[in-house]
Amino acid sequence: MAEVKLSSKNQIVIPREVRAALRLKSGDRLLLVVRGDTAILLPKPKKYSRAVVGMGKGVYPPDYLEKERESWG
Numbered sequence: 001m002a003e004v005k006l007s008s009k010n011q012i013v014i015p016r017e018v019r020a021a022l023r024l025k026s027g028d029r030l031l032l033v034v035r036g037d038t039a040i041l042l043p044k045p046k047k048y049s050r051a052v053v054g055m056g057k058g059v060y061p062p063d064y065l066e067k068e069r070e071s072w073g
Contacts, residue, residue: 014041 002015014024022043024030029044045051 002018004012004015006012019025024043031042031044033040033042
């Protein structure tokens with residue numbers, strides 16, 4: 001956790017340890033996600049397809065896809 005201050009120009013400086021942990025460098029794009037009263041800062045993925053791989057793993061029962069495909073035919 002790191003504390004930052006909002007400047008009079010509505011800017012913040014990302015502390016060195018945070019930049020190092022996220023492997024950020026000058027010019028990188030970031031995403032700011034707001035959830036209620038919480039803001040989450042994330043590095044923007046270069047390829048969204050790679051960023052979401054495996055996110056659904058374990059969410060559906062093992063035979064879900066098979067049953068879904070059978071219902072189409």
